[in-house]
Structure formats: structure tokens, C-alpha cells
Amino acid sequence: MSERPIETHDSGAHIAPKSQRYSRPRRLFSWWGLLFGLGIGLAAGLFYAWNIAPVQEFDTAPHQLRAEDKANYAVAVMLSYAYDSDLNEAINRLSALDLGLDPIQAVADIACDLARTGYVDSSAGIRAIRSMRTFYQLQGRAGCADELVPDVSVVLEATVVVPTNTPTLPPPPTKTPTPDAPTPTEAGVVIVPTTPPRRDFEGRPNNTFCDVELSGLIEVFVYDFDGEGLPGEQVRARWDDGEDLFVTGLKPERGPAYADFEMEPGRAYTLDMPGLSDPIRPPLVADRCITENGQEAITSYRVVFRRTG
Amino acid sequence: MQRWLLSLLFGLIAGGLAGLFIGWEVAPTEYINSSMTDLAERYQQEYTVMVAEGYLLDGDAQGAVDRLRVLGVANVPLHVQEVTEVFITNSRNIDDTRKLVALSEGLGRLTPLMEPFRELRPLRGNP
Numbered sequence: 001m002s003e004r005p006i007e008t009h010d011s012g013a014h015i016a017p018k019s020q021r022y023s024r025p026r027r028l029f030s031w032w033g034l035l036f037g038l039g040i041g042l043a044a045g046l047f048y049a050w051n052i053a054p055v056q057e058f059d060t061a062p063h064q065l066r067a068e069d070k071a072n073y074a075v076a077v078m079l080s081y082a083y084d085s086d087l088n089e090a091i092n093r094l095s096a097l098d099l100g101l102d103p104i105q106a107v108a109d110i111a112c113d114l115a116r117t118g119y120v121d122s123s124a125g126i127r128a129i130r131s132m133r134t135f136y137q138l139q140g141r142a143g144c145a146d147e148l149v150p151d152v153s154v155v156l157e158a159t160v161v162v163p164t165n166t167p168t169l170p171p172p173p174t175k176t177p178t179p180d181a182p183t184p185t186e187a188g189v190v191i192v193p194t195t196p197p198r199r200d201f202e203g204r205p206n207n208t209f210c211d212v213e214l215s216g217l218i219e220v221f222v223y224d225f226d227g228e229g230l231p232g233e234q235v236r237a238r239w240d241d242g243e244d245l246f247v248t249g250l251k252p253e254r255g256p257a258y259a260d261f262e263m264e265p266g267r268a269y270t271l272d273m274p275g276l277s278d279p280i281r282p283p284l285v286a287d288r289c290i291t292e293n294g295q296e297a298i299t300s301y302r303v304v305f306r307r308t309g
Numbered sequence: 310m311q312r313w314l315l316s317l318l319f320g321l322i323a324g325g326l327a328g329l330f331i332g333w334e335v336a337p338t339e340y341i342n343s344s345m346t347d348l349a350e351r352y353q354q355e356y357t358v359m360v361a362e363g364y365l366l367d368g369d370a371q372g373a374v375d376r377l378r379v380l381g382v383a384n385v386p387l388h389v390q391e392v393t394e395v396f397i398t399n400s401r402n403i404d405d406t407r408k409l410v411a412l413s414e415g416l417g418r419l420t421p422l423m424e425p426f427r428e429l430r431p432l433r434g435n436p
Contacts, residue, residue, distance in 0.1 A: 045330075060343045072376070073345070
């Protein structure tokens with residue numbers, strides 16, 4: 001390629017050529033060809049990577065499960081919740097399942113679906129659905145499992161009634177001599193203790209919340225082993241110079257397990273079930289809190305007592 | 310023309326490599342509607358722990374086996390034993406380990422390794 005000489009005016013000034021088309025050096029690449037190739041190559045590469053040879057499935061997360069297995073996983077989450085009453089953990093696990101905007105209502109829907117199938121043919125299935133029901137009812141949700149699964153437990157165990165001590169009159173004295181040494185018990189005789197078994201509960205604060213309408217409230221729930229609410233159970237709140245007893249089941253609209261107690265601002269309260277549980281530690285303090293709307297209220301607590309032995 | 314074809318070839322190669330990188334590394338295929346059998350190991354272990362908690366509530370070993378069967382393991386008691394021993398040898402959460410030991414014992418798979426962690430019992434017997 002020959003260079004075009006720069007034209008010079010008579011005055012000696014340099015004049016740019018009229019057209020520089022042939023004065024530019026040829027590029028090594030054609031931009032159009034490169035862009036065209038990039039586009040086609042990218043599309044072909046993506047097609048191959050996504051359709052022909054996609055990455056092997058591994059590390060599947062719960063949200064990738066099909067609906068049926070999401071239900072199985074949700075049941076396990078509810079069993080875990082029934083065991084430890086850890087609401088935050090349960091919500092986190094349900095969120096990992098990606099059940100929609102309202103994972104608690106999704107649990108109610110899953111329970112409803114399961115209650116309509118053969119899942120409830122086994123006692124394990126019924127217990128699982130009851131656990132789910134307890135969970136979503138406590139959070140103010142409802143589902144068809146409320147009606148489909150009976151509240152009354154199907155008692156499969158033989159109930160052993162242990163006689164309690166009944167005061168009786170002392171027997172009249174007889175002429176039969178009483179041996180000094182205790183008579184050895186005959187082999188094979190089983191001595192059944194006559195003291196009724198002690199019922200033990202374990203209590204723990206589940207969570208706190210800040211609400212103007214429920215300001216400074218301790219919400220207490222008392223459950224049996226299997227998550228059934230227990231009405232008529234006494235709960236005691238103690239503070240520095242006093243104590244008060246309140247009973248579950250007096251507000252049927254909140255369920256048989258429910259009772260509540262209103263705290264005074266600034267005080268610390270210890271909760272227990274008299275004779276049936278250890279006091280909850282640390283004490284529940286009626287501190288001030290700010291609601292989401294910026295209003296001032298007193299911290300409220302949700303406490304769960306569960307029968308453990 | 311030759312210059313254009315060379316550019317096209319170079320673009321095809323570069324674009325293809327970029328496409329593979331994006332398709333395999335940056336935005337790989339995400340599977341949905343997967344089965345429990347494909348669940349990541351850590352989630353399978355978490356699921357097993359949750360089932361163990363259910364077992365501790367009701368003492369229903371058969372119910373626990375039925376719940377674990379969805380993981381697609383051929384031998385559920387062996388699976389529980391293996392998960393339990395993984396938890397013990399890797400010093401995982403002690404509470405979870407105890408729950409798994411209780412379930413493993415309930416399924417007849419209590420090994421000497423588990424003995425020190427044998428603390429929990431089901432709250433009630435098998436209905």
C-alpha cells in the first residue's frame with residue numbers, strides 16, 4: 001500500500017486529503033466478523049452448557065425439592081419444632097423451603113393436603129399433622145386439618161392406673177403376734193409404688209415481641225408431650241415483692257394451652273409451674289421497646305412449658 | 310474475505326468459551342422438582358436430626374424409619390448409624406449428636422462409639 005503524499009498549498013499550509021479511506025492502515029480483524037462470531041459462539045456455548053451437557057445435580061437445596069418432598073421436609077421441621085419449640089429455627093427452615101410469601105400458612109395448607117390422604121392412617125401421621133396444626137394455630141393461621149384431624153388422641157397405649165394412697169382407719173388390734181423382723185418378700189411379687197408419677201414440665205421463653213396492644217404481656221402456652229394444649233394448668237409469676245397465679249385455658253379463643261399475665265414496666269418476673277417445673281431463667285424483664293411504627297411499648301414474651309417426664 | 314472469516318472464527322471460539330464459562334460456572338442449570346434423594350448431604354443430615362427429634366417425642370421407631378425412607382437409602386438404620394458416627398467423629402453439635410444416638414439406639418444400632426453420648430430417651434414408648 002502506497003502512502004498518498006500530503007498535498008501542500010501554494011502558501012505552504014498542509015491540506016488534509018479529501019478522503020482518508022485509503023490512508024488508514026487495514027485492521028487485523030474485521031469488527032463485524034468478530035462480533036458476529038462472538039454472538040454465535042456465545043449462544044452455542046450457552047446452549048451446550050445448559051442443554052446438552054448441563055452440570056450434574058449436586059448440593060440440592062430444600063427449595064429445589066418437588067412439592068411432595070417439600071411436604072416431607074416441612075413435616076420434619078414441624079417435628080423439630082414440637083421437640084424444641086424454637087420458632088425462629090422453624091421459620092428459617094421453612095423459608096429455606098421457599099414455600100411462598102407466608103410459610104406458616106403454607107404449613108397449614110400442607111397439613112390440609114396430608115389430612116386428605118392416607119398419611120393420617122398411621123398414628124405417626126396423625127401426630128405429625130397435630131404438630132403442624134399446633135404450630136400454625138399458634139401463629140394465627142387455620143387450615144382444613146383443623147376439622148379433618150380429630151383433637152382427641154386415639155389412645156393406642158394401655159393406660160396403667162396407679163392407685164393413690166387412700167387414708168384408711170388403722171386395723172383393730174388382733175391377737176396375732178407381730179414378728180419383729182420384716183417378712184421377706186416372696187420372689188416374683190412386684191411391688192408397685194403407690195405414689196402417682198410426678199409430672200415435670202420444662203419451660204423456656206420462645207421469643208419476645210413489641211406491640212402496643214399487647215404491651216408488657218407474658219403469653220404462656222402449656223403443652224403435653226405430643227403438642228396437645230393442656231388447659232387448667234397453673235403458672236406462677238413471681239417478682240421482687242409478690243407473686244400471682246394464672247391458669248391456662250381461660251381464653252378459649254387462644255386455645256386450651258394459653259394463659260397470659262400483664263407485667264408492670266421495669267419489673268423482672270420469674271415464671272414457673274408450681275411444683276412441676278423449674279423457674280425460667282433468666283427472669284423476664286418488662287423493658288421499654290419501640291414498635292415497627294415507632295411507638296413505645298413494653299417488651300412482651302412468649303413462653304412455652306412442655307411436659308418432659 | 311479471509312480477514313472476515315478469521316475474525317468470525319476467533320469470535321466463535323471466544324464466544325463459545327465465554328458461553329461455556331457462563332453456562333457451567335456463573336449461571337449453571339438449577340434443578341427444580343428434585344427428589345429427596347438428591348438433597349445435599351448437609352440437608353439430609355439435618356433432616357435426619359429432625360426425624361430423630363420426632364422420635365424423641367413419640368418413641369415411634371417405625372414412624373422414624375418411614376420418614377427416613379424418603380431419602381432413598383437402602384438401609385435406614387445403617388444410614389442413621391453412619392450419620393451419627395459422622396457427627397461424633399466430626400465433633401458436630403453435641404445436642405444433635407445425642408438425638409441421633411437415641412434414634413440409632415432405637416433402631417438397634419448402638420455402637421461403642423455412641424455410648425458416651427447415650428443420654429436421651431424417647432419421652433414415651435412406641436405406641
